[in-house]
Amino acid sequence: MKKFVQSSAIAWMLVLPTLGGAADGNMSTGTTTPHPATAGQTPVAPPQAGNPAPEGKGDGAVSGKIVETMNSGGYTYINLESSGKKTWVAVPETRVKVGQEVSCPSGTEMGNFTSKTLKRSFDRIVFCNSPLDKQDADLDAGEKSPGSKGAIVAQAGTVKVEKAAGANAYTVGDIYKNKAKLDRKKVVVRGKVVKVSGGIMGKNWIHLQDGSGSQKKGTNNLVVTSQDLPAVGDVVTMQGTLYKDKDFGSGYKYDVIVEEAKIQK
Incomplete structure (x- = not known):
């Protein structure tokens, strides 16, 4: 790759x-x-x-x-x-x-x-x-800060991406199911980039979907932070450290997030 x-x-x-x-x-x-x-x-x-x-x-x-x-x-x-x-x-x-x-x-x-x-x-x-360093780049005046609820992205059409191979590989749905035991551990996820917010708090915020998980429950979309900057529509494999209940302050609290990810096509 x-x-x-x-x-x-x-x-x-x-x-x-x-x-x-x-x-x-x-x-x-x-x-x-x-x-x-x-x-x-x-x-x-x-x-x-x-x-x-x-x-x-x-x-x-x-x-x-x-x-x-x-x-x-x-x-x-x-x-x-x-x-x-x-x-x-x-x-x-x-x-x-x-x-x-x-x-x-x-x-x-x-x-x-x-x-x-x-x-x-x-x-x-x-x-x-x-x-750019941006303050609340994705927010309109009066909106709540994002986080797990704000990060929910509608299913991007029919998404079906094959699970990554090798050790520590999971689907997006698996990440949510196993978040407690995977907390602070390395994970590998392959998915389609459905949203990118660049340059917020010194990092790029990338949303991945692979067709697994539940849109209704908000477990179909994984937020990843990285210095790499893929484009919406790219199918990528990312490797990073998973954190559960990560709180950045100012309402930026995530049930599940993957940090310091390296991204490859």
Whole structure:
């Protein structure tokens, strides 16, 4: 199996050197960098002589409240306001909303950047080099924090994924049935990714289903945290440590969760 490595930081590391940090935009040459999903293919040629790319500078954090956001070309553009100052930030597409407090721990500033897909120019924009730190990214105002109840995801169509082979392998349904004896032990689960929430509390939150368990009882969906970032629809095998009754605070309490997972296709 090919090890899956899809973190936002790595995606930007592949993209930024190509066009000086231009994610999906063009300078005056109309060149376009690849979406992170295609990173690793033949790089796009740099701008031609006489049409230099904007100079990237700095590697600092940007934080604030979202006052405007939009998705385009596989990227999310976020206008952050802090102490009356507004700064545009670009990251690989992620779920955010107006009014949410977020921060980019490390970024590269670009000047005179034009997004081809947005058909919009930015005097200044910061390309985030790492996943956003987000507060309650999946919550609307007034909603309760997620946890086991909030993590219930409807059955993603007809899901039927063969159980992983080898030691410590379980189905999603088995995980729930045996959670007491499996607490703090290594487990291996193969399933289909039905939901991903990236960059929350420094980790990616992945929901796996394999067709086992009960949707009514909420035992058909397994929440996994990882630094790896698969895509919705991927069938993956994950290995991590199972915890029962895990409480992260602020309502983030899970009957069952698998932490520090390594994910492979």
